[in-house]
Amino acid sequence: MSPQLLIDISALLASFLFIYGLKRMSSPVTARSGIVVAGVGMLVAVLAAFLYYFGVSEAAKPHLTTNTILAAIALGVGVGWAWWSGKKVAMTSMPQMVALYNGMGGGAAAAIGAVELLKTSGHHGALPLVVTIIGSLIGAISLSGSLIAWAKLDGRINGTWRVKGQQLINGTVFLATLVLGLYIALVAEGHAHPAVTGAFFALALIFGVLMTMPIGGADMPVVISLYNAFTGLAVGFEGYVLQNPALMIAGMVVGSAGTLLTLLMAKAMNRSVANVIFSNFGPAGDEVQGEIKGSQKPAExxxxxxxxxxxxxxxxxxxxxxxxxxxxxxxxxxxxxxxxxxxxxxxxxxxxxxxxxxxxxxxxxxxxxxxxxxxxxxxxxxxxxxxxxxxxxxxxxxxxxxxxxxxxxxxxxxxxxxxxxxxxxxxxxxxxxxxxxxxxxxxxxxxxxxxxxxxxxxxxxxxxxxxxxxxxxxx
The missing domain is CATH 3.40.50.1220 (TPP-binding domain)
Known part of the structure; x- marks a missing residue:
């Protein structure tokens, strides 16, 4: 059996395990086993990635050997940190951990996009480049936005940050990021100067910060869910660029599930997602609530x-x-x-x-x-x-x-x-x-x-x- 066939079978198996695991997560009774099933799917997908080493020519193996070793080291560090922090984290800190994991997923997708955009050889088609830009943009926003959400939840950033003309500033930064992305994909055809590509990612990260800082604490559950959806979409887009079925399916499943959850939570607050992101709801210190009648009565x-x-x-x-x-x-x-x-x-x-x-x-x-x-x-x-x-x-x-x-x-x-x-x-x-x-x-x-x-x-x-x-x- 060829390495490529094994990779394809593994991708199909991992995709099935992702979907089945997510289905089991829909009920509290089966959620724990669903997490285990999805985890096994991720293990299959990760191990299958190392099979690429055996499917390349002998001339390409020295270069790929270095990358494989680096990937193994990164995997070991990631597993070790996740195992240690997962065992140590208190239930009260679980939201912070989820926010961090969302950010890491988005950052990984953005890093994949950066590698593709910074390649100096090969011809890039317009559609893959546009998809790469979209995935990179969403992933970078998810990374910086999730880190701000983590800092707010962890008490490292207190309150909100709002300035006059906030929406105009945010809109300008986002528009500039989009223009740079379209230039890289459609004008430079993927061969833009590294400084231009760097500016694109820098602006995307800045927008994630600007977007999250004004959002009040009461909206953080919706924000976490939104960035979870962002991360899934970014991974799905980058999976298309890499032609990796497991990444595409996992990303789209997480993205759609996260989007649905975000909409349901916003509905539970009787507000739209746009209202959560762009309004001034939350502790700004200037709300006028009116006088409350009555008194607080203690009891033993x-x-x-x-x-x-x-x-x-x-x-x-x-x-x-x-x-x-x-x-x-x-x-x-x-x-x-x-x-x-x-x-x-x-x-x-x-x-x-x-x-x-x-x-x-x-x-x-x-x-x-x-x-x-x-x-x-x-x-x-x-x-x-x-x-x-x-x-x-x-x-x-x-x-x-x-x-x-x-x-x-x-x-x-x-x-x-x-x-x-x-x-x-x-x-x-x-x-x-x-x-x-x-x-x-x-x-x-x-x-x-x-x-x-x-x-x-x-x-x-x-x-x-x-x-x-x-x-x-x-x-």
């Missing part, structure tokens, strides 16, 4: 726990604060005490809860929460009015009634969990701070709401102790 953790122990139905709305406190295991321990006492308990998940898509689902799955207790917003929102108690743990903007009623609020129109419709609401939070979007939460001042102040994990321990003491030590 034990009293809240006893109230839930005697409730018929409890709905839990988790948020990023739950991940920060690493309280998911104690929360589920408390939930098991409630269910053992005959209380119906459900988890309500907002589409943009946490810092990335599916963040809360992964967090709860890590704690062992059964999938049949976890419900998406549209499936559980109508049940809050039937709940005796709703408890909010670490969530803020996704439960703010101002999104429904206050037209002056920056989050007006965003669908929220109907937590305020429960008979009694308890909010577990560390202090009186605002949410990630910088917007004051009207729920905290409602007549049926009490706030349990403290670290979520410590609060859950107190609640567990209160229920156990009530039930005679838990027996």
């Amino acid at each position: 953790a034990g009293d809240a726990a006893i109230n839930m122990r005697y409730a018929s139905k409890v709905i839990i709305a988790p948020g990023y604060g739950l991940a920060v406190a690493q309280a998911q295991h104690k929360l589920f321990e408390f939930v098991k005490l409630l269910t053992d006492a005959g209380v119906e308990v459900k988890f309500a998940i907002h589409p943009v809860a946490g810092r990335m898509p599916g963040h809360m689902n992964v967090l709860l799955a890590e704690a062992g929460v059964p999938y049949d207790m976890i419900f998406d917003m549209e499936d559980v929102n109508g049940e809050f009015k039937e709940a005796d108690v709703a408890i909010v743990i670490g969530a803020n903007d996704t439960v703010n009634p101002a999104a429904r009623t206050n037209k002056s609020s920056p989050i007006y129109g965003m669908p929220i969990l109907n937590v305020d419709q429960a008979k009694q609401v308890y909010v577990v939070k560390r202090g009186q701070g605002k949410g990630y979007s910088g917007v004051e939460n009207e729920l905290f001042f409602a007549d049926n709401t009490n706030l349990v102040y403290g670290d979520a994990q410590k609060v859950m321990v107190q609640m567990i102790q209160a229920v156990k003491s009530l039930d005679g030590g838990g027996h």
